[in-house]
Amino acid sequence: MRTLYRKEVKRFLRVPGQTILSPLITTxxxxxxxxxxxxxxxxxxxxxxxxxxLVPGLVMLGVINNAFLNTSSSLFILKLQGTIVDLLVTPLSYLEILAAFLAAGATRALIVGGMTWATAALFVGPYVPHPIEAFLAGLIVALGFAAAGLIVALWSEKFEQVNFIPTFVITPLAFLGGVFYSAAMLPPGFRVVLHLNPIYYMIESMRFALIGHNVERPWAGFAVILGIAGILVIWALWLLRRGYKLRA
Incomplete structure (x- = not known):
C-alpha cells in the first residue's frame, strides 16, 4: 500500500506546474x-x-478540485491504458488500493489548500482561530472528493465523462455554495436552496475554522461533511470490490 501511495504522489509531483502551481495561480x-x-x-x-x-471558500475550492482530479485522472488513465490489470493482480486488497488512492488524493489537495492559505495569509495575516478543525475539515473533504473521483473514473468510458462532473456539477455547486457570499446576503427562498447544497457546509466549516466566522452550529456542519465523505468512501470501496468497469 505504501508503494502505491508513493507512486501516486510521485505521479503528481513530476508535473508540479500542472498539478500544484496551476490550481494555486487560479485560486x-x-x-x-x-x-x-x-x-x-x-x-x-x-x-x-x-x-x-473569501479565504476559506477558496481554500476549500482548491481542496475539492484537486482531491477529485488526482484520483479520477489517475485511475481513468490506468483503465484507458489497460494497466489496471497490473494493479489488480498485486497482493493488495481492495481496501488497501482504495486507501492508497485516497491518501495520495488528499495529499495533493492539502498541499494546494495549504499553499492557498499561505498565499492569502500574506494579505490577511496568518492567524487561524481553530487550526485543528481547519485541518480536519480539509482532510475529511479531501478524502470524500478523492473517493468521488474514483467513482467517476470507474463509471467513465471517455475523458469527456471524467470532465463532465467537475465542469457541470462540482464547479456550479461550489460557486453556489457560498464561496463569494454569505447566506445572510440572500433572500429567504434562495437561502433554503443554499442549505440543500452539500458544498455549503464544507465551506462554512472551513470558514469557522480559519476565520472564526459565526456559524450557527459548526459541529452540525462537520457532521454533514463527515457523513457525505463516509458515504462516498463506502460507495467507492463497494464498486472496487464488485470490479465495476475496472477493465473497461
Whole structure:
C-alpha cells in the first residue's frame, strides 16, 4: 500500500506546474479579482473584511478540485491504458488500493489548500482561530472528493465523462455554495436552496475554522461533511470490490 501511495504522489509531483502551481495561480486570481474588486465595495460581510471572508471558500475550492482530479485522472488513465490489470493482480486488497488512492488524493489537495492559505495569509495575516478543525475539515473533504473521483473514473468510458462532473456539477455547486457570499446576503427562498447544497457546509466549516466566522452550529456542519465523505468512501470501496468497469 505504501508503494502505491508513493507512486501516486510521485505521479503528481513530476508535473508540479500542472498539478500544484496551476490550481494555486487560479485560486490566487479569484482572490485578487474578487477580493480587491468587490472588497472595495462590500468592505465587510457579517463583521469580517470581505477579502478575509473569501479565504476559506477558496481554500476549500482548491481542496475539492484537486482531491477529485488526482484520483479520477489517475485511475481513468490506468483503465484507458489497460494497466489496471497490473494493479489488480498485486497482493493488495481492495481496501488497501482504495486507501492508497485516497491518501495520495488528499495529499495533493492539502498541499494546494495549504499553499492557498499561505498565499492569502500574506494579505490577511496568518492567524487561524481553530487550526485543528481547519485541518480536519480539509482532510475529511479531501478524502470524500478523492473517493468521488474514483467513482467517476470507474463509471467513465471517455475523458469527456471524467470532465463532465467537475465542469457541470462540482464547479456550479461550489460557486453556489457560498464561496463569494454569505447566506445572510440572500433572500429567504434562495437561502433554503443554499442549505440543500452539500458544498455549503464544507465551506462554512472551513470558514469557522480559519476565520472564526459565526456559524450557527459548526459541529452540525462537520457532521454533514463527515457523513457525505463516509458515504462516498463506502460507495467507492463497494464498486472496487464488485470490479465495476475496472477493465473497461
Amino acid at each position: 490566487a486570481l479569484y482572490f485578487v479579482v474578487f477580493g480587491w474588486s468587490l472588497g472595495g465595495r462590500l468592505r465587510e460581510v457579517e463583521g469580517v473584511p470581505y477579502i478575509r471572508f
